[in-house]
Amino acid sequence: MTFASFLAACALCAGETGAVRQAREQVEHVKKLADEGAASRMQVEVAEGALRQSQDDALIAETLDTRVELEDLTEAQSTEATSAAARRLERQRAQLAQLAQLVSEGVAPRTALIPLEEEIDRSRKLVDAMEQRARSLAEIVAMIRAEQEVSEQQPDQPSIADGGIARITRFTGESKFGNDEFKQVVLEFEKKFDHKLPVSARGDTALHRSMGFDHRGRIDVAVNPDGVEGRWLMRFLEQQKIPFFAFRTAVRGQATAPHIHVGPPSTRFRTTD
Numbered sequence: 041m042t043f044a045s046f047l048a049a050c051a052l053c054a055g056e057t058g059a060v061r062q063a064r065e066q067v068e069h070v071k072k073l074a075d076e077g078a079a080s081r082m083q084v085e086v087a088e089g090a091l092r093q094s095q096d097d098a099l100i101a102e103t104l105d106t107r108v109e110l111e112d113l114t115e116a117q118s119t120e121a122t123s124a125a126a127r128r129l130e131r132q133r134a135q136l137a138q139l140a141q142l143v144s145e146g147v148a149p150r151t152a153l154i155p156l157e158e159e160i161d162r163s164r165k166l167v168d169a170m171e172q173r174a175r176s177l178a179e180i181v182a183m184i185r186a187e188q189e190v191s192e193q194q195p196d197q198p199s200i201a202d203g204g205i206a207r208i209t210r211f212t213g214e215s216k217f218g219n220d221e222f223k224q225v226v227l228e229f230e231k232k233f234d235h236k237l238p239v240s241a242r243g244d245t246a247l248h249r250s251m252g253f254d255h256r257g258r259i260d261v262a263v264n265p266d267g268v269e270g271r272w273l274m275r276f277l278e279q280q281k282i283p284f285f286a287f288r289t290a291v292r293g294q295a296t297a298p299h300i301h302v303g304p305p306s307t308r309f310r311t312t313d
Contacts, residue, residue: 057094060091062094063095070083070084100166103118113177114246122173129160136153140153180240209285210285229273238262239260239262252308258303259303261301274286285305
C-alpha cells in the first residue's frame with residue numbers, strides 16, 4: 041500500500057480521532073506545498089511521521105479503554121495495538137539517541153534527557169503490559185479452540201464432581217442455561233465463597249465472533265476444576281443438570297488455562313447469522 045492509499049483508507053476509518061484527522065490534513069497540506077516547491081521532502085516526512093504517531097496513539101488508546109473487556113478485543117486488534125506501542129517506544133528511543141548526541145556535543149544540557157527517559161520508561165512498561173494482555177488473549181483463543189475440539193468428540197464422564205477428573209471432562213446435562221440459571225449460579229457461588237464468580241467470557245464476544253463461534257448463552261469461568269471452587273461449581277451444575285465442560289490442562293499442546301465452560305458447546309455461525 042502506498043502512503044497515499046494509506047491516507048485514503050484512514051480518511052474512511054470510522055471513529056477517526058481529531059488528532060489523527062488533524063495530522064492527516066497536515067500531511068496533505070505539506071505535500072501540496074512540496075508539489076508547489078514551498079516545502080521540502082524532509083518536512084513531508086516529518087508530517088507523515090507525526091501522522092503515524094497519531095494513528096498509533098489512537099489505536100493504543102482505543103484498546104486500552106477501560107470500557108473494553110479483554111474478550112471484546114480480537115486477536116488482530118490486540119496484535120495491532122501491541123505493535124503500535126512497540127513502534128512508539130522505538131521512535132522514542134531514536135529520539136533519545138539523537139538528543140543524547142546533542143548533549144555529548146554540548147548543544148543541549150543533560151537535564152534535557154530526563155523527560156524523554158521518563159516517557160520511555162512509561163512506554164516500556166506499557167509494551168510489557170500489552171504483551172502480557174496479548175498472551176492472555178491467546179490463552180482465551182486456545183480455550184475457545186479447545187472447547188470446540190472437545191465438543192466434537194468428547195463423551196460424558198460420570199461422577200466428575202466427586203471422583204477423578206479427566207484432563208477434559210464433558211457433562212451434557214438436561215437443562216437449559218439462560219439468564220435466570222446464570223444468576224442462580226452467580227448468587228450461589230458468591231454466597232459460598234464470598235467473592236465474585238471469576239467469569240472470563242460471558243455470552244457473545246468480539247473474540248468469539250472473529251473466530252466464527254456463537255458463544256451466546258454460554259460463559260467461561262476461570263476456576264481450576266481440581267480446586268475447591270471448581271469442584272463445588274461442577275457439583276452444583278450437575279445437581280442443576282446444566283451442561284458444561286471442565287478443562288484441566290492444554291489440548292494438543294495448546295497453553296489452555298484450567299477453566300469451566302458453562303452451557304452447551306459453542307457452535308459455528310451459519311453464513312446467514
